[in-house]
Amino acid sequence: MIRFLARRLLWFAITLLGVVTISFFLMRAVRGGPFDGERRLHPAIEANLAARYHLDWPLWRQYLQYLGPFDWSDQGIGALLHVEADTDALQRLPADRVEGRTFRVGSSVVTWTGELGPTPLGGVLTGDLGPSFKYRDFTVNDIIGQSLPISVALGSVALLFALTLGLVAGIGSALWRGTNIDLSLRLAATAGIALPNFVIAGFLIILFAFLMPLLPVAGWGSPRHMVLPGFALGAPFAAYIARLARTGLLEVLSKDHIRTARAKGLSEWLILVRHALKGGLLPVVSYLGPATAGILTGSLVIERLFGIPGTGSHFVNSALNRDYTLSMGVTILYTVLVYSLNTLVDLVYTLLDPRIELEES
């Protein structure tokens, strides 16, 4: 067990390093920076911003700085420069950076004075994901801290829906195998797998916003707000879980030990609960890892459709805005989530089925 976890951790470190490295250099390779706007910034301000976010450093140094807790602010660059000059005059005059904090504004050379900037950027290893480039007053940790609980709540509700609906449908359809109930449940499951979640969400919105206004179709706050998005997000996974549960149960129910239990005179209910479920639901457990990853991904769309201020919206927007740190922060977050959930699922799997060895991931 310990060896397994250690091994997993090693691969996790490698994966994370790969993801961070690739996305870091991919993002910087793209033309256009975070401060490209319609209005061209004053060169002094631009230099100031670049200095604040270390964009004036060579790329390898930015990378190392982002990666680890290396404090280079004593080299005088990570300083937040204060502009002590007539702003109007500054705007009118062309300014060139001479070096460090010295600028040539018009004909005179001005050295900006000011205190050192806040914290040096980043340091993923210390858990600091750095300041956001777009939302100037927030750090990435702040933003994720605000939005992650919402996404997690939504994801949990969706997973709950997926598990309850899926298991109930799957077990029901296995128990009443071959009947009309089974047939209709299986059809519903296939439909659920086939329909994208935003289509389901569209139907739900029409249904609940106009035909029977019972639940709110947008916004966030109360548990009532979670029902519809949770359902739309969880429905495709519920369908898949139902299928897995049905197949797994059917296979187990045809095994010898079940026959023995029946011969012993156990009630069907006891057979199901005590003997069949544990083995029959193994495929469902192994599916939970991919399902969680899928729910995380799917929440991108669902959050947008239902107007939920979760993490999903940040990803697309930050990539488009060239908000380097936020974009990478979200990527790292999701990688960590997916990887640790997968590991957790593997662990649970081996606990349920001792025949499977941990070494084989």
Add this chain to the structure above:
Amino acid sequence: MATTARQSKRSPAELQALLREARAQRGTSLGRDAWRRLRRNRGAFYALVFLGLFLAVSWLAPLLPLASPMALDLAVEPQPPAWPLTVNPRRSLAGERPPFGAAPTLSVGALADDGWAHRTYVDVELETPLGQLEPTENPMVRALVTQTAERKATVYLRAGDRPGTFVQRHALPQWDSDRARIDWQPSGERGAVEGTLVRGVDGLYLKLALQRAPGGPTVLAAKARTAVEGVEVELVVEGETGRETRRYPMPWRAAAGARVVGLQLDGVRLPAEAERDAAGQWPAMPDELGEARLALEIAGRSIQLSADLESVKLVDTAGERVALETRARVVPELRAVVHDDLGSRIDRRLTDIGRVVGLEHTDGIWELSALDAGLLHLRTRIFGLWQTGPLLGTDAKGRDLLARIVWGSRISIQVSLVATLCSLAIGVTWGAFAGLMGGRIDNLMMRIVDVLYSVPFIFVVIFLITLLNEYRVELADRGIGYMTVFYVVIGAIYWLTMARVVRGQVLSLKNQEFVEAARMIGASTPRILLAHLVPNVLSVVIVYLTLTVPAVMLFEAFLSFLGLGVEPPRVSWGLLAVDATDSISAVVIYWWAVVFPSLAMGSVLLALNVLGDGLRDALDPNLRGKD
């Protein structure tokens, strides 16, 4: 020994029968067997039939009389589905939105009218009958045009350029033969034409410059006039064989908006019609037309006519300034003959009633492949201008939903096929290689797959696509379309499962008895690979492919939903889903915009899933009923 003994007891006839049976069985290939089983599976069979029909409809989309999937109609609220099959009410003949606009923006007008724009417009100028204020359609002219063109015309009216006249516009379905075609023929002369279109105070003027090299035949009279084909220059020359009249047509497309006001011959400015007087002098050019300049250069013995059809239109839309200056290259010994059968035929028939003042061929504006364009023309031959009304309603921008669903399916199908093939190529290579090599290489390769599995791939794709968007122009310069890259990117992330599946299969097959047996009897490695391993892996691969296709389709919809996929004016199902969710408002439900695209997408994906399950059962009966 025992078997030999038993066999020896059988009669030769029995043995023959057994042999026949064995031969018959031998021919039952894996494919045929699977097909038999698939046909028995009702659900999968219906799914297959449905998908076949759907593919046919999707592929034949240009042939169907659908409305344009991209013609905007912002003035109109989304319309609910309209039954029964009627002519699209938006395109009624009431003339509420005639495709005239200002003369310069004819093609834009056509866009608002119908995005397909495969129309030939024939404008006929008619006298307004006495005592009538509003122009009314002249049925005789319409009948004439219809008869001559052998196509049904749709008629629009507008006031004419001259007082007391009106223009009756006939929109005809366009055939390829309608386009002005230029054939170069040998002629006894050489030269070049230079034309300039200028905007004067009160309209567009075509200026023709006519200059001669010394030694050419003497021009006695020159005349330039607008004609059906555009502009025609007529010269009366004193040649070796005596006085003769030569006509040089210039196929200007915008002849309807242009008027020839003057000629310039040998540097002398002339009115549009000019003849030497008895003393051999040209008449003086009226002062107010002094600007007009149009040169017809006769340098030597032959005339070449410029036929830059598009540029005239460009001038029109450019507005105030001269935007066209076409100088023709000299092509010796050739003469342009412009065929515009339709225009001249109609013109001839109209002699007493009116005259053709304009002939415009519109182009389709959706980039279509040659095949699609051909189908589109075939469609106009079959259905003419008739098209279905909004059977499934229109969306928030007034576009026909049915047409959008059908045309959108084409892109969705393309994406899923290309991306699936991509994943096939990468996955099978990777998996088969790992499986065959075994040992450390296998371990490493599969570990890489495991690691990639735990990367949230959607984010990598979003990264990649934003990156590609940034370098789109450079890619386009190298002939790589955005859509191609888009397909490949999607395909590149779907290979992981394929690699695992193939590797597992190869691994388990590699050591099986039949492979051993084949090796025993001396089969070569390629033969083992091709004859024994590939067919066995193939069934699994096919099954997995049928399940990848719907997954990719969903993924395309997902990306388009996020605004990272297909871009307007193209349409895909993902974009339809976006439109659908956009059309959900607090005030009105445009339910059709949500329901119909969802139904289409849902039914196709459902059919694909059912077919995939059925195929898996058919190809590998051991797996039946398992997920």
